[in-house]
Amino acid sequence: MDNCYLKEWDAKVIKAEDNRIILDQTAFYPRSGGVECDKGFIIQNGKKVPVKEVIKQGNEIIHILEDKIERGDVHCSIDWERRYRLMRMHTAAHVLSAVLYKEENALITGNKIDVNKSRIDFNLKEFNKERILELVNKANQLIEEKRNVKIYYLPRDKAMEIEGIVKLASKLPPSIEKLRIVEIEGIDIQADGGCHVKNTQEIGKIVFLKAENKGKGNRRIYFTVE
Numbered sequence: 449m450d451n452c453y454l455k456e457w458d459a460k461v462i463k464a465e466d467n468r469i470i471l472d473q474t475a476f477y478p479r480s481g482g483v484e485c486d487k488g489f490i491i492q493n494g495k496k497v498p499v500k501e502v503i504k505q506g507n508e509i510i511h512i513l514e515d516k517i518e519r520g521d522v523h524c525s526i527d528w529e530r531r532y533r534l535m536r537m538h539t540a541a542h543v544l545s546a547v548l549y550k551e552e553n554a555l556i557t558g559n560k561i562d563v564n565k566s567r568i569d570f571n572l573k574e575f576n577k578e579r580i581l582e583l584v585n586k587a588n589q590l591i592e593e594k595r596n597v598k599i600y601y602l603p604r605d606k607a608m609e610i611e612g613i614v615k616l617a618s619k620l621p622p623s624i625e626k627l628r629i630v631e632i633e634g635i636d637i638q639a640d641g642g643c644h645v646k647n648t649q650e651i652g653k654i655v656f657l658k659a660e661n662k663g664k665g666n667r668r669i670y671f672t673v674e
């Protein structure tokens with residue numbers, strides 16, 4: 449949550465049930481918020497066990513492994529190539545969503561961030577490919593401006609005062625008093641639990657792949673980063 453660049457760390461397995469384990473501390477991102485999960489390895493006594501999937505159940509982050517491991521000390525290592533692409537894709541999605549909102553008043557209705565291909569769903573009446581390409585271009589111009597991406601926390605009431613994140617924040621249960629904020633300087637500010645790059649420069653370039661008309665104002669864009 450506080451260091452998206454942490455690749456390796458020591459931990460303790462506090463629960464082990466078959467090939468599903470819970471750690472006392474983890475940097476593995478569980479599949480959530482439309483973003484794919486991390487993979488990697490958990491090493492115990494020299495045995496290197498691949499992490500197949502990471503999911504969230506309630507407040508617990510469950511690591512589903514290729515093999516069983518026991519309770520006790522382990523070393524964890526994230527598949528960094530995969531994770532870094534997910535980070536670039538995720539920050540790219542925020543920039544593109546911000547442009548869609550600012551330029552077309554389009555509301556984002558869903559998203560799926562994956563390693564090779566991501567998509568954003570949004571509401572928009574007028575829809576043509578040339579306009580979409582223009583908007584992707586605009587997003588790329590912003591990315592080239594090397595904007596910083598800051599992650600910090602705000603008390604719920606302070607966060608709610610910020611325009612644009614109110615809608616999202618109001619969906620969170622009132623029990624959450626502190627919100628994690630992801631701010632792309634001058635572009636976008638969101639209450640968000642995901643992993644992001646430190647500067648838009650790291651995204652590279654958004655490449656438009658495909659647009660789909662899902663009917664009733666529902667549109668879908670597929671993109672990748674390179």
Ligand SMILES: [Zn+2]
Pocket residue numbers: 538542638640641642
């Ligand atoms: Zn996000």
